[in-house]
Amino acid sequence: MRILAMADIHGVHHVYRAIPGLAERHQVEALVLAGDLLGTPDDLSTIEEAQRRSAREILGILAPLKVPVFYIMGNDDMVELVPSSSQFQSIHGRRVDLGPYNLVGYQFSPPFMGGIFEKPEEEIGVDLSGLESLMDSRTVLVTHSPAQGILDRGILDLAAGSPSILAVTARRAIRAHIHGHIHQCFGRERRHFNVASAGELRAMVLDLATMRHKVIGRRHSTDT
Secondary structure, eight states, rough: OOOEEEEEOOOOOHHHHHHHHHHHHHSSSEEEEEEOOOOTTTSSHHHHHHHHHHHHHHHHHTTTTTTTTTOOOOOOOOOOOOOSSSTTTEESSSSEEEEEEEEEOOOBBBSSOOOTBOOOOHHHHHHHHHHHOOOOOTEEEEEEOOOSSSBBBBBBGGOSSSSHHHHHHHHSSOEEEEEEEEEGGGHHHHEEEEOOTSSSEEEEEEEEOOOOEEEOSSSEEOOO
8 A cells, every 4th residue: 555645735836736647656546645735826815715726726736636635734724625526535533444554634733823723732632632542553643743853843943743743653553654844854753754845846655564665856766
């Protein structure tokens, strides 16, 4: 079971246009988008109006995909994606089976920009406690925020991740944790995968059976 994982595309069209080709070339069975999906066209009056248009454009660009798209929103998203096709499924707050594996999603991040998909850490902890029973050894947990202290060094080199996400990934023997949010920490640390593209053409292909991953970049790809 191979998945293509990305986050923090921020509405950049040339990145979204490349995804159907990447999915076909690497023979993946699903696309996983871990938040900060939408852009902000500057010719509209409000950020919400701009992001609603961005959402419509993204859904149209990804329509040719031959695999399902599983997504969560991120802290820079101010509206929901609102797809009209079952090809696109929000996994926030639920478990979705994916062959012998499953995805569990959670889209809220600790306070950062004052967005609608941010919550105080105490509330995040309560939410994740309610989702914990959905997780097992075949779970891929998809969050926007990283776990505290893992691939999460942001502005001023401060740890920007969530202690509650760290705790739940430590308690549950999940298969993998996919997230974004911190652009400069794109990479892998043990079973944690930061797939923040930062609006560039970079992504990861993850083989869930072997736990090998491939980094896909503008000029290169590497296997580990």
